[in-house]
Amino acid sequence: MNANTLVEDAGASRRLIYAIQxxxxxxxxxxxxxxxxxxxxxLGVIIGVASVICVIALVQGxxxxxxxxxxxxxxxxxxxxxxxxxxxxxxGQINRLRDxxxxxxxxxxxxxxxxxxxxPAPVATASYQGNSAGGQFIGTTASLMDVQQLFPKxxxxxxxxxxxxxxRVVVLGEQVRKDLELPERPEGExxxxxxxxxxxxxxxxxxxxxxxxxxDAFLIMPFQTALAFGTAVARPDISITFTVDDPDMxxxxxxxxxxxxxxxxxxxxxxxxxxRVDSADTFINTFNTITGTITAVVAGIVGxxxxxxxxxxxxxxxVSVTERTREIGIAKAxxxxxxxxxxxxxxxAMVLAVIGGLIGMILGFGLxxxxxxxxxxxxxxxxxxxxxxxxxxxxxxxxxxxxILPASKAANLAPIDALRYE
Amino acid sequence: xxxxRGISKVYRLGGIDYPALTDIDLTIERxxxxxxxxxxxxxxxxxxxxxxxxxxPTSGRYRLDNEEVxxxxxxxxxxxxxxxxxxxFQNFYxxxxxxxxxxxxxxxIYRGIAPAIRREHARAALARVGLADRTGHRPNEMSGGQRxxxxxxxxxxxxxxxxxxxxxTGNLDSRTARxxxxxxxxxxxxxxxxxxxxxDPGVAxxxxxxxxxxxGRIVEDVRQ
Numbered sequence: 001m002n003a004n005t006l007v008e009d010a011g012a013s014r015r016l017i018y019a020i021q022x023x024x025x026x027x028x029x030x031x032x033x034x035x036x037x038x039x040x041x042x043l044g045v046i047i048g049v050a051s052v053i054c055v056i057a058l059v060q061g062x063x064x065x066x067x068x069x070x071x072x073x074x075x076x077x078x079x080x081x082x083x084x085x086x087x088x089x090x091x092g093q094i095n096r097l098r099d100x101x102x103x104x105x106x107x108x109x110x111x112x113x114x115x116x117x118x119x120p121a122p123v124a125t126a127s128y129q130g131n132s133a134g135g136q137f138i139g140t141t142a143s144l145m146d147v148q149q150l151f152p153k154x155x156x157x158x159x160x161x162x163x164x165x166x167x168r169v170v171v172l173g174e175q176v177r178k179d180l181e182l183p184e185r186p187e188g189e190x191x192x193x194x195x196x197x198x199x200x201x202x203x204x205x206x207x208x209x210x211x212x213x214x215x216d217a218f219l220i221m222p223f224q225t226a227l228a229f230g231t232a233v234a235r236p237d238i239s240i241t242f243t244v245d246d247p248d249m250x251x252x253x254x255x256x257x258x259x260x261x262x263x264x265x266x267x268x269x270x271x272x273x274x275x276r277v278d279s280a281d282t283f284i285n286t287f288n289t290i291t292g293t294i295t296a297v298v299a300g301i302v303g304x305x306x307x308x309x310x311x312x313x314x315x316x317x318x319v320s321v322t323e324r325t326r327e328i329g330i331a332k333a334x335x336x337x338x339x340x341x342x343x344x345x346x347x348x349a350m351v352l353a354v355i356g357g358l359i360g361m362i363l364g365f366g367l368x369x370x371x372x373x374x375x376x377x378x379x380x381x382x383x384x385x386x387x388x389x390x391x392x393x394x395x396x397x398x399x400x401x402x403x404i405l406p407a408s409k410a411a412n413l414a415p416i417d418a419l420r421y422e
Numbered sequence: 423x424x425x426x427r428g429i430s431k432v433y434r435l436g437g438i439d440y441p442a443l444t445d446i447d448l449t450i451e452r453x454x455x456x457x458x459x460x461x462x463x464x465x466x467x468x469x470x471x472x473x474x475x476x477x478x479p480t481s482g483r484y485r486l487d488n489e490e491v492x493x494x495x496x497x498x499x500x501x502x503x504x505x506x507x508x509x510x511f512q513n514f515y516x517x518x519x520x521x522x523x524x525x526x527x528x529x530x531i532y533r534g535i536a537p538a539i540r541r542e543h544a545r546a547a548l549a550r551v552g553l554a555d556r557t558g559h560r561p562n563e564m565s566g567g568q569r570x571x572x573x574x575x576x577x578x579x580x581x582x583x584x585x586x587x588x589x590x591t592g593n594l595d596s597r598t599a600r601x602x603x604x605x606x607x608x609x610x611x612x613x614x615x616x617x618x619x620x621x622d623p624g625v626a627x628x629x630x631x632x633x634x635x636x637x638g639r640i641v642e643d644v645r646q
Contacts, residue, residue, distance in 0.1 A: 327517060333474070416471050416477055419511075
């Protein structure tokens with residue numbers, strides 16, 4: 001045994017590591033010594049973190065499932081729809097696009113492709129051997145496949161020649177096929193829509209559900225067929241979707257489209273637009289704004305509850321410092337510096353808060369999965385890494401902030417008073 | 423060597439001064455074995471606090487191992503206590519949740535010594551007090567005598583200039599008390615400077631030098 005090994009020769013950083021190691025050890029042993037009390041102390045943080053993780057997981061799960069649904073529709077996809085201001089609508093005046101608008105865009109705008117008109121079919125139920133099915137029944141053209149990145153599972157999609165000759169053919173969504181109890185490969189069967197018969201030529205891939213809405217309950221027929229079919233609708237509600245070839249030109253193309261349609265509709269300079277040009281981004285952005293706001297509001301509320309949790313920790317730590325006055329006195333008599341005692345209690349508060357945070361996180365995950373499992377059609381929760389790290393860091397911060405008061409109370413005890421404390 | 427010159431300590435309570443120690447001069451050579459005796463209220467505890475650097479004198483000079491400690495602040499005193507003083511208390515004052523080994527190693531934590539080296543020294547100190555086989559026990563698993571031995575090992579582990587014991591046998595039965603006194607004698611024989619603060623003449627009788635305090639003054643300083 002060499003006396004020289006007791007000379008303090010370790011470097012400052014090495015000494016700090018030893019000190020932190022020792023403080024962690026003593027913190028864990030103190031927490032273990034009072035399990036129930038430690039758990040109750042953490043409860044505020046546990047509840048706070050569990051609720052924030054749960055809500056964020058659910059909201060993020062929803063938003064990521066929506067983003068996925070829109071992946072095919074990038075920022076370069078624009079849609080022109082008729083738009084009627086509220087006051088006009090009250091007067092019973094409804095604006096519509098015209099089928100000639102499609103041709104206007106096709107011949108007057110450069111740099112766009114997949115020009116796809118869409119129109120709701122006048123009848124929205126189909127029947128087959130006594131079964132009937134409803135959903136979104138639309139007329140459109142072959143290019144919808146490219147715009148929506150949606151392809152037939154079996155059979156084929158609408159073709160240009162179907163459209164040109166107004167063939168009575170339909171492509172079904174998976175849900176409609178099931179509802180009509182058509183065979184797995186229904187090509188060649190005939191379904192009745194209104195009073196007319198249509199030949200099934202294909203079934204589309206399934207897209208699942210979005211916000212509780214089944215996305216496979218649709219039926220597609222050629223655009224011209226839909227316009228000519230039946231007699232009911234004099235001014236069908238046409239919308240036109242197309243993609244812009246050069247992503248940098250989207251805004252430019254949008255302005256051209258606006259001026260072409262305004263001229264086609266014969267609008268005066270001071271008339272408002274009777275249509276809207278939207279990109280798929282518009283919807284995603286709106287949705288992201290909503291989820292962002294929900295997240296921020298919840299984070300704010302939870303921030304307050306974590307603050308309360310922190311105050312709980314501070315409270316118990318103050319009691320704990322009083323209880324352990326003797327222990328602190330002994331440590332001081334043995335030569336513990338102020339900063340060591342300070343560090344010891346700070347780390348104890350932080351460990352309490354972080355353990356609470358971790359328990360809360362597990363609980364929050366569990367709760368989120370339970371909720372999304374219990375509510376039908378709820379997308380699975382997703383927990384982004386920033387929420388996990390954020391919750392950890394925030395609980396650590398809470399522990400640190402609310403540990404300062406008890407820690408400095410402990411560190412400032414005079415050794416003789418602390419030793420004498422009964 | 424320990425040298426006190428003109429040490430006074432005055433407590434101020436409610437605007438009235440109470441002198442606890444007045445003008446103490448005391449020199450303790452290296453490897454002395456000294457008993458500080460006196461009735462309660464004699465200033466014995468104050469003396470022990472000042473000798474142990476737990477408290478600072480109101481006036482006077484205190485040299486400990488060639489270092490002036492009277493004017494040091496609290497942090498510096500903590501460091502002096504850690505390096506130069508080993509305490510043994512009447513109530514043992516061990517950490518209840520820690521094993522004997524961890525209790526003994528505790529002072530070395532504050533010196534920034536690596537865990538492996540701390541344990542090595544703690545084990546050696548426990549062996550020195552005859553508890554080599556009790557390293558893993560907690561205080562509540564040991565007898566009073568064993569606890570006090572652990573406390574002595576803790577006091578020794580940092581190789582202090584001064585071993586300062588405050589009524590070390592006060593909570594022990596007479597047989598165990600004798601064993602602890604024998605332990606102090608043995609440590610003294612190995613070259614350790616030992617000061618025992620006690621009101622018990624029977625304990626003091628074991629010490630070659632006895633210093634008696636009365637009303638805050640040294641009234642007797644005898645060597646046998």
